[in-house]
Amino acid sequence: MSVDKATVTKIASLARIAMSDAEVEAMVPELNNILGWVEQLGEVDVTGVEPMATVVPNALRLREDEVNADPKTGGGVRDKVLANAPAPEHGFFGVPKVIE
């Protein structure tokens, strides 16, 4: 499989990365080079092999169902959460207007 300009433009849009025509053009052979190389995986016989989900046997844990079960990840830190936001407003993250 190989990608063309239209596909790269679509991927860039899915990835939310603005790209000029020239950048898209330059990215086409770069991606094709890499994709062509990873395609050798197709020759591996994987009959009956399950895709690997985790490298160490480890059951996922659930935390206690209560606010501030761990104060470091719990609530009550709105100001800290917003401290690095480029445009916080009234205790919320500010974004450009979405609905006319």
Place this chain on the structure above:
Amino acid sequence: MTEHTEMGVAQIRDGVANGDFTAVEVAEAFNAAVAAASDLNAFIVTTPDSALDAARNVDARRAKGQDIGKMGGVPIGMKDLFATDGTPTTAASHILEGFVPPYESTVSAKLWDAGAGMLGKLNLDQFAMGSSNETSAFGNVVNPWRAKGSDAPLAPGGSSGGSSAAVAARLCPAATGTDTGGSIRQPAAFTGITGIKPTYGRCSRWGVVAFASSLDQPGPMARDTRDCAIMLEAMAGFDPKDSTSLDAPVPEWEAGLNPDLSGKRVGIPREYRMDGMDADVAKSWDDGIAWLKDAGATIVDISLPHTKYALPAYYIIAPAEASSNLARYDGVRYGLRDLPDGAGLQDMYAATRAAGFGKEVKRRIMIGTYVLSAGFYDAYYTQAQKVRQLIADDFAKAWESCDVILAPTCPSAAFPLGDKVSDPLSMYLNDVFAVPASLAGLPAMSVPAGLNRDGLPLGLQIIGKGFDEQGVLNAGLAIEQRAGFTAKPDTWWKA
């Protein structure tokens, strides 16, 4: 007395504990070394006051007769991928410029609790994506080593290139690294130092800027095996805030160090001996085999048949996870926001990410987005995850006949900066020996083995069974004692 900056972790910790010198003296010496080495560009931010404050605390504790901790009085460098409370954290990307974490990563917090101090935040490949430290938005790190008769700047390896350069140049006795597909071991090999990636899950990923979460693993980089064992003890341990953290006690790796390998079997994977292998790399591998035999081990030939597929599988899995992890950089919650006039939300996302991410990061997000997109997911991502299982199975089978595996860390010594930037594939191939252990989540370390024909360091890699960091460290120590690696780079960067 030895100059403070010539000392390693154990020597500093013991010297401070014994009262031979103070932690403040040590911090001052390393702060001065850092300040005089700006030509290496190893640090993004220096924090001399932080190092001094920690040292004063340790000296005060000692004066009161209190325990000074496993890393008491040892100033270290912190890879700028670890969130540090109140100190900017960038992942070497413009998209995180101005980000000051209001929290501390688990690993760095553990190090400070153990008595370590912070000299500064170390440069790296942007979002840890790279093998030469040339993708940083803050400029290349320069390897302190130079080839004989040349002053061409060499790559310090990557992604932990600031860490490797700083330890090799004696700007810090040890530094944190992170390893996703070789990012601790390859830079350690390129700079003649020691670094270990522990079993996946040993060190918490909480507060480490995420690249590929199923692979990312913090680890120590230092001058020798003992120092790595000490620092790994301080970094490791269960963390309820990381869902993949290992809920297991931390072994006493330093106390358990034993270079006698009698009864141990060392596997030599035949697939790693590739056609056209660099003669000096091949020789250092043979040296390593002889040294481990001398330490009492039996050498066995093993096969890891899917080795050649590890790198292509990695370059599907890691970008796939990265494209998902890096979706959080959207110009809304932290970091850069680029809002063109009259732009809506979607345009703001796209403009912010275009302005904030570097070229290699964009390339990997694009690959990841493509292999996860509708219609291609099974052909690429699912296939890669199946091949990943086969690679892990190869290792499981190998452990039936050996206890550790010995291989080169990299196919070559450090290469000149600029040599591979225009060819991503040739850059990726640098990690050909490092990636298989990452995909299988196994502990693996690099120890210096000697110098090549150009006077540049080469590393040997030891891969161990899951949870057997001790076996890896012991084999590393056996090599270290026989390699007698004492070479140091000339200090050309000191003005």
